[in-house]
Amino acid sequence: xxxxxxxxxxxxxxxxxxxxxxxxxxxxxSDKQFKEGLKKLNxxxxxxxxxxxxxxxxxxxxxxxxxxDDLLLSNRKELRENLKDKKFxxxxxxxxxxxxxxxxxxxxxxxxxxxxxxxxxxxxxILIEAKRMASLDE
Numbered sequence: 001x002x003x004x005x006x007x008x009x010x011x012x013x014x015x016x017x018x019x020x021x022x023x024x025x026x027x028x029x030s031d032k033q034f035k036e037g038l039k040k041l042n043x044x045x046x047x048x049x050x051x052x053x054x055x056x057x058x059x060x061x062x063x064x065x066x067x068x069d070d071l072l073l074s075n076r077k078e079l080r081e082n083l084k085d086k087k088f089x090x091x092x093x094x095x096x097x098x099x100x101x102x103x104x105x106x107x108x109x110x111x112x113x114x115x116x117x118x119x120x121x122x123x124x125x126i127l128i129e130a131k132r133m134a135s136l137d138e
Contacts, residue, residue: 025061103134
């Protein structure tokens with residue numbers, strides 16, 4: 001059985017690093033950055049057809065897109081598996097409630113969305129405790 005990490009922020013950081021270190025992807029928010037991204041991938045102007053636009057200024061080599069999809073799926077599966085552990089779930093929910101400023105908004109749904117959870121997925125005692133802890137974080 002896979003070992004469960006109790007530290008949500010460590011998994012979140014590791015998943016983010018796996019995307020940041022992924023080869024074949026770049027981000028561009030101007031023409032200059034786009035040209036620099038092409039150069040980074042050893043492409044020249046006119047070879048844009050070798051790219052897939054992910055959205056929000058993200059571009060990836062078409063032949064690397066499946067590998068990225070596989071990485072993202074693996075990350076989601078790992079998170080979903082860890083969320084089965086009640087201590088991890090509490091840690092993750094508290095983190096995301098604080099991240100989405102639950103203590104100000106009173107809205108739990110952005111945190112649930114970040115974890116791909118529905119309200120009925122969370123035992124009531126964990127939700128109550130996570131909300132209490134997140135309120136103390138602010």
